[in-house]
Amino acid sequence: MQRLRIDEYGMVQRGGNCDWVRVPRSRMEAELTGLTAALQNCRIFLWRSRKKRIPTLIELDKRGIYFHSVHCPLCDNGVESVDHVLLFCKHAFEVWEKVFKWWGLNVFFSASLCEILQGASSVTMADSGFKNWQAVLWSSCYLIWWNRNQMVINKKCWTSPVALCEIQSKSFEWIAERYKSTHIDWHSWLHNPMSLVF
């Protein structure tokens, strides 16, 4: 194991005010640029999300950082917790609806974030299809958080259709990178991802 620096958004950094996390040496030795860095960022983000260590307003407030309000800065409908920003915020929900529809599934939201990250639901599919679905869920969480930061910092963000396109693209790239021996057809990925069982 070796340590990596990550910033407040869970992004890998080489300096500045960063936390440290431990990652496998094999990953540390990989060049942290491009797709590899994106995959690393996503893994670290998911790890921090499970531990409620991403800087939502309520988590920062618990750590003594004062804000005028801890309500969600996107919808102002409830405190900005990890579950809210990634699952229940209307901006996140619009994205999830599109992601589930893309896969021909009914959106489920009795689930916790941990269940979402594990890909758990009433979905039944072959192992390889399930891995693809899990990659989609993970990349969706990561990109929903990224989109939230764009809104908070830059006052602009993707619409849900654009967010879906980004999720389709990123998850396709990440699956291709992770399972190099597997060929995934882009057209099938876009139009019938459930068919991609191998």
Ligand SMILES: [Zn+2]
């Ligand atoms: Zn919200």
